[in-house]
Amino acid sequence: MKLFDVYPINNINIVKAQGSYVWDDSGVEYLDLYGGHAVISIGHTHPHWVKKIEEQLEKIAFYSNSIKIPLQQELADKLGKLSGKNHYQLFLCNSGAEANENALKLASFSNGRKKIIAFSKAFHGRTSLAVSATDNPSIIAPVNETENVVFLPFNDEEALKEYFKENGNDVCAVLIESIQGVGGIKVASKSFLQLIRELCTEYGSVFIADEVQCGYGRTGKFYALDHAEVKADIYSMAKGMGNGFPIGAISISPEIAPKYFMLGTTFGGNHLACAAAIAVLDVIENENLMQNAEEVGNFLVDEIAKIPQLKNLRGKGLMIGFDVPNELKDLKKNLLYKHKIFTGEAKPNVIRLLPSLALTKNEAVKFLEALKEEVAFLVSQNENISAAINA
Ligand SMILES: Cc1ncc(COP(=O)(O)O)c(C=O)c1O
Numbered sequence: 001m002k003l004f005d006v007y008p009i010n011n012i013n014i015v016k017a018q019g020s021y022v023w024d025d026s027g028v029e030y031l032d033l034y035g036g037h038a039v040i041s042i043g044h045t046h047p048h049w050v051k052k053i054e055e056q057l058e059k060i061a062f063y064s065n066s067i068k069i070p071l072q073q074e075l076a077d078k079l080g081k082l083s084g085k086n087h088y089q090l091f092l093c094n095s096g097a098e099a100n101e102n103a104l105k106l107a108s109f110s111n112g113r114k115k116i117i118a119f120s121k122a123f124h125g126r127t128s129l130a131v132s133a134t135d136n137p138s139i140i141a142p143v144n145e146t147e148n149v150v151f152l153p154f155n156d157e158e159a160l161k162e163y164f165k166e167n168g169n170d171v172c173a174v175l176i177e178s179i180q181g182v183g184g185i186k187v188a189s190k191s192f193l194q195l196i197r198e199l200c201t202e203y204g205s206v207f208i209a210d211e212v213q214c215g216y217g218r219t220g221k222f223y224a225l226d227h228a229e230v231k232a233d234i235y236s237m238a239k240g241m242g243n244g245f246p247i248g249a250i251s252i253s254p255e256i257a258p259k260y261f262m263l264g265t266t267f268g269g270n271h272l273a274c275a276a277a278i279a280v281l282d283v284i285e286n287e288n289l290m291q292n293a294e295e296v297g298n299f300l301v302d303e304i305a306k307i308p309q310l311k312n313l314r315g316k317g318l319m320i321g322f323d324v325p326n327e328l329k330d331l332k333k334n335l336l337y338k339h340k341i342f343t344g345e346a347k348p349n350v351i352r353l354l355p356s357l358a359l360t361k362n363e364a365v366k367f368l369e370a371l372k373e374e375v376a377f378l379v380s381q382n383e384n385i386s387a388a389i390n391a
Pocket of ligand 1: 097098124213
C-alpha cells in the first residue's frame with residue numbers, strides 16, 4: 001500500500017531526538033529551530049515528559065469520556081493556573097483544527113448566530129468549518145464553501161468597524177490568530193485586538209483566539225492575546241500542549257454554559273494525552289520556559305536585525321519571522337542541508353523560527369553563526385555571478 005502523497009518532504013529520516021537536537025538514521029545531528037511545526041514546546045523527549053507518559057502507560061492509556069478521569073481535572077487546574085484563567089472551563093480534543101471546530105460550533109450554539117469573521121491569510125485547520133475560515137481557496141473543498149464565513153483584511157480597524165456597523169447583530173464569532181503562523185508571522189496590532197474585544201462585547205459576538213500556534217507560552221506570555229491585555233471568550237490550543245503527543249483543547253469563558261452532548265469526542269482527554277499535557281505544564285512552570293522564550297527570542301531578534309539582507313523582522317518570543325530576498329532564496333535549504341539546522345517557512349519567501357521554548361542562548365548563537373555565514377556566502381555567490389555576467 002502506498003502512502004497518500006500529500007506532503008512534499010525532505011529526504012531525512014529522524015530517528016532520535018533530545019532537547020533542541022534531532023539525529024537522522026546516519027547519526028547526523030541537526031539543530032531544531034522548527035520544533036516539528038511549533039509542536040515541541042519543552043524540548044524533544046524531555047525526561048519528565050517521558051517518565052509521566054511511561055508511568056501512565058503502565059496503568060491505563062485510554063478509557064472513554066463516560067467515566068471520571070481525574071487527570072482531566074488535574075490538567076484543567078494546572079492550565080487554569082498557568083494561563084491565569086482558573087475561572088474558565090476546559091474541553092479536551094485531539095488537534096488544532098478540532099479545537100477551532102468546537103470553538104466555532106460552541107459560539108454558534110451560545111448565541112444562535114451563523115456569521116463568522118476571519119481574516120486575510122488566516123489558517124485555522126483543515127476540517128469543515130475550520131478550513132472554511134482559512135484564507136486559502138486551494139485547500140477548501142467545494143463542500144466546505146459557505147457564506148457563513150466572511151474574510152476581512154487583517155489589522156484593518158475601519159473595515160472591521162464598518163462590517164459590525166452593517167451586520168453586527170448577525171456576527172456569531174470573530175476568529176483570529178494574534179500572530180498568524182502559516183500566514184507568515186503577521187502580528188495583530190494591540191489596538192486591533194482591543195477593537196475586536198469591544199465590538200464582540202457590544203454586539204454579543206464571541207471572540208475566539210486561535211492560540212494553536214502562537215499560544216502556550218511561545219510568545220513569553222501564556223496566550224499571545226495576553227499582550228493586548230484583553231480576554232477572549234474562547235481560546236483554542238493544540239500544538240505545544242502535548243510536546244508531540246496529540247492533544248488539543250478549548251478554554252471557555254464562564255459565561256458560556258455547557259449542555260450534555262453539545263460537544264463530544266471519543267479520544268479527547270484520554271489518560272495518556274492528559275499525562276503528556278500535565279508533564280508539559282509542569283516543565284513550562286518549573287523551568288520558567290515562558291521567560292526563557294521571551295529572553296532568547298529577544299536575543300535572536302536583536303541579532304537577526306543586524307543582518308541587513310533579512311527584511312521585515314517580526315514576531316514575539318520564540319515565534320519569529322523574516323523575509324528572505326530572492327537572491328537568498330536557497331537560505332532555508334542550505335541551512336538544512338549544509339548547516340544541519342531545521343527552520344520553518346511560509347510562502348512565498350518567509351523563514352519562520354518556531355523552536356522549543358527551552359532553546360538555550362548557546363543554541364541560538366549556533367544558529368546565528370550559521371545564518372550569518374550562509375547569508376554572506378549567498379551574497380558573495382550572487383556578486384560572483386553578476387561579475388561573470390558583466391565581464
Ligand atoms: C493557527 C493554527 N490553527 C489551527 C491549526 C490546525 O492544527 P492541526 O494541524 O493540529 O489540526 C494550525 C496548524 O498549523 C495553526 O497554525
